[in-house]
Amino acid sequence: MQKKKIPQRMCxxxxxxxxxxxxxxxxxxxxxxxxxxxxxxxxxxxAYICPSEECFTKAMKQKRIEKALNQPIEAAVYEALRDGITKI
Known part of the structure; x- marks a missing residue:
């Protein structure tokens, strides 16, 4: 049997x-x-991100989420995303 390929993504x-x-x-x-x-x-x-506060903060400061999504993001949206990530 062949091993099933596991999809990989970059945080x-x-x-x-x-x-x-x-x-x-x-x-x-x-x-x-x-x-x-x-x-x-x-x-x-x-865009994919680890479910940790550290990764989210780093991505937000360096505007990596905005670059990955090709769209500027408002502060209110960042706060909603942060709340969603910390709940999980």
Missing amino acids: VGCQEMKSKKELLRIVRTPDGSIVLDATGKKAGRG
Whole structure:
């Protein structure tokens, strides 16, 4: 039997490759809103991040989430994302 391939994604915070299931997905939906995607299947452009406060803070300070989603992000959206990440 062949081994099943495990999808790998890079965290925008720590820049480490990890399995897709370990990371959370942040999505820019087709209507332009930015949300946390728990299922990993919402339509739109996505960026992956570790479920830790440190990675999120690093990605926010260096504007890596904005670069990955090709859209500027407001402070209120960052706070909503931070709340979502810390709850998980």
